[in-house]
Amino acid sequence: MSPAAADDEVLGRVYDARLVRRLLEYVRPQTRLIAASLALMFAVTAAGLVQPWLIKRLIDEHIVTRRLAGAGSIALLYLAVFLVEQVTRYLQLYTMERTGQNIIRTLRDRVFAHLQRCDLAFFDRYPVGRLMTRVTTDVESLADLFSSGVVSLLGDSLKLAAIVVILLWLDARLALVTFTIVPALFLLSVFFRGRIRQAYRDVRRRIARINAYLQEAISGMLLIQLFRREAEDRRLFDSINREHRDAELRSVVFESSFSAIIELIGALATAAILWYGGGRFLRGALTLGTLVAFLEYTGRFFAPIRDLSGFYAVLQAAMASLERIFALLDDRPAIVSPAVAQPAAAASGRVEFDAVRFAYAPGREVLRDISLTIEPGEKIALVGATGSGKTTLVKLLIRLYDPTSGTIRLDGRELRDLPLPWLRRQIGIVLQDHFLFTGTVADNIAFGCGPLASERIEAAARLVHADEFIRRLPGGYGEPLLEQDALRALLRGRTAILIAHRLSTIAGADRILVMHHGRLAEQGTHRALLARGGIYARLCALQFGWEEELNARGARAAAAGAADAGAGPEEPLFAEPRVATDGEPA
Ligand SMILES: Nc1ncnc2c1ncn2[C@@H]1O[C@H](COP(=O)(O)OP(=O)(O)OP(=O)(O)O)[C@@H](O)[C@H]1O
Ligand SMILES: [Mg+2]
Structure with a gap:
């Protein structure tokens, strides 16, 4: 089991005032729903308790005495009370569930919004699977707290207390005989509830493992097929899958034995009431109606005891989930936008790295003492073997990460002092190799769609936030792009750092950083x-193995300018598969 999964199963205290106080912040907006649910719960309980009493009256006052007058109205009353109970129960369950779901929705939104604010270093630390668990399972176990939780706890306790009082009032001796089953019922419930919960936890944990495994296998299918790991992966999946089935079966075994044993105890209680109560009835110490009412009330005694026995575990699981959710929410993002006014003008584009060091993980430096200055409008090509730190350098520039030491400045101001949204708006990123063809900007956007109305082209550009930039080009949407020339047209007047693979781009740069x-x-x-x-x-030389030729050709290309270098069919420089020099970290 991975440490992440182990961590997710740690159960702590059953009640933690600090966590509950924080949860209250989410509960408070639901006060009206909760009040409605409580009021309905009283109605449900009362309606349920009146029914056996009506049966007793019907038997004692009408059936035994053969007095039919009035029997019909009691029967109708019984029916009415029964209907009231069912309708109020429906409404009560609905309001309670709605309360819980509202709270959960707010909490989930909060967690998601928090995740969006977290910096990338956070996602390097936190496995995806664990974050998914926070947003799904952990939040779900809070739902249990509300559906089978607090309001039911009140309702069940109230019902139990009322039944105890009624039974004692109806016939104290028979009541005491009936109560002898309670400890057995409660202890067995606690025992089985614990086992069932444990089994459910196993099931959930195994589903989480199936999910994690699937996620890895599907996103890594390229490697699986490339290295022919299908059979081995199938075996691994099968063993995880089998463990899941076994856990499911265990939970079914406990569930079924639990309900069978509860039925058995119920039958024992009925037998005891009939035997002892029957004797008292024959001696005239008890009316027939009371005996029947006893059986009825005892039947209504079971569900609350069963539910109460489970509450402890529900509470414990909810507390553990709350603890983890709040810990996640408390994780302060390391990269936050400073509360400063946004610079009035766009950046002119002077970039300085000053003794910058960076490590993703402590002790494994990826950038070592980088100092450089890029002037506004300068075109820089960044080259180097795979893993040498090119992408990392750019990530630091847009503050996806902060340097471990040293400073980075844009137009003389440290990045940490610039508003983050503004900073990222100043820097455009072209991911991977771009594909543009000869034509206008508009043609390139409409590519493959046939002729498109200009509104649709502009709408598409707006969608990717390119509209504003394109309008600033000398020819706007009509700006012509030549294939070899396209990048330069787009970069005119801008500072550019290109992680380039093509000779023309590299050779055409003002400066190459290796x-x-x-x-x-x-x-x-x-x-x-x-x-x-x-x-x-x-x-x-490593890339192409034509050192001599490269020298000559490179010299020619640089002398003639980049546009000429691309005149012939172009060979990619440092393209995939890339060269790993010896000693390169894996
Ligand atoms: N999120 C990360 N967590 C830990 N290490 C990372 C992370 N991203 C990159 N690295 C490591 O940092 C080093 C530099 O990676 P980087 O992606 O900057 O290299 P690169 O020069 O862009 O390589 P490539 O040419 O393959 O894109 C590599 O050793 C890489 O394994
Ligand atoms: Mg890279």
């Missing part, structure tokens, strides 16, 4: 770097 094991190993123009014969030159 990352190596998290360090800025070399920088300069394509030609200068090739001439230097260092890491960059070696990377080019």
Whole structure:
């Protein structure tokens, strides 16, 4: 079992005032529903308790005495009370369930909103499966607290107390005989409830494992098929699946034995009442109606005892879930937007890294002492072997992570002092390789859809927040894009950091930064770097194995400018599969 799953099953205290006080904050808005539910609960209980008493009167005053006058109205009254009980029970269950679901919905929204605010380092720490559990299962076990919880606890206690008083009042001796079954009933209920809960927990845990396994297997299908792990994965899945079935069966065994044993105790109680009560009836110490009422009341005694015995476990599970949910909500995001006014103008684009170090996990530095300055409008190509830290550098720039030490500045202001939404709006990201073809911007948006009305094209651009930017291009939506030229057109007047794979992009950059094991190993123009014969030159050679040719061609390309370099069919530089240099962290 993974540590995450183990952690999810830890049950703590049964009642924790601090947690309950925090929960009250969510309960308070539901006060009216709760009040309605309580009022209805009194009605349900009263209606339920009146029925055996009506039966007693019908028997004693009419059936035994053969006096039919008035019997009909008691029977009608019985029917009316019965209907009232069912209708109020329906309403009571509904209001109670609604209360619980309202609270759960608010809590779930809160957890989700919180997750959206968490920084990426948080998601590196927290496995997805565990977060899913918070939002689903943990919140669900709070639902139990409301549906079979607090209001029922009150209702059940009230009902039990009332029945005890009524039975003692009807016939004290027979009542005491009847009560002898209560300890056995209660203890057995506690025993079985505990086992059943445990079995349910096992089932839930195993479903969670099935989910986690499925999630991994489906998202990793590429690797599974590539390395032909199908048979082994099937075996693993089957064993998890089998454990789930066994847990389900265990819960069924306990459930079925529990209800059988409760029925048995019920039969014993009935026998005791008939035997002892029957004797008293024959001696004239008890009316027939009282005897029947006793049987009726005793029958109504069972459900509350069973439910009360389960309450402890429900409460315990709910407290454990609350503890975990609140712990999650208390996890303060490490990256928050500072409360400062948003800069009036757009950034001019001067980027400075000053002695920046960064590690995803303590002790494993991914960026080591990076210092560099990028001038406004400068085009930078970032190259390096896989894992050398290129993407990480960009992640730090948009503050997906903060450096472990050192500072990053945009236009002279430290990133931590800039409003986060503004910062991220200043920096556009083009993910992976872009595909543009010759034509206008509008043609590119409409690509593959045939001729489209300009409103639809603009609507599409607005949808991806590109509208504003496109309007600022000299030709707007009509701005022509040439395939090799497209990126440059889009980047005109902007500072650009390109994690580039294509020779034209790299060679056309104002400056190339070469990352190596998290360090800025070399920088300069394509030609200068090739001439230097260092890491960059070696990377080019490793990639293509034509060192000599590359030298000549690279020099030509740099001299003629990037647009010319792309004139022939272009070979990708550092494209997949990429080169791993020795000593590269896996
Ligand atoms: N979320 C993460 N948690 C832990 N380590 C990470 C994480 N992301 C990246 N790394 C590690 O940090 C190092 C740098 O990764 P990075 O993605 O910055 O490299 P890269 O130069 O962009 O590589 P590539 O060319 O493959 O995209 C690698 O060793 C990588 O395994
Ligand atoms: Mg990368």
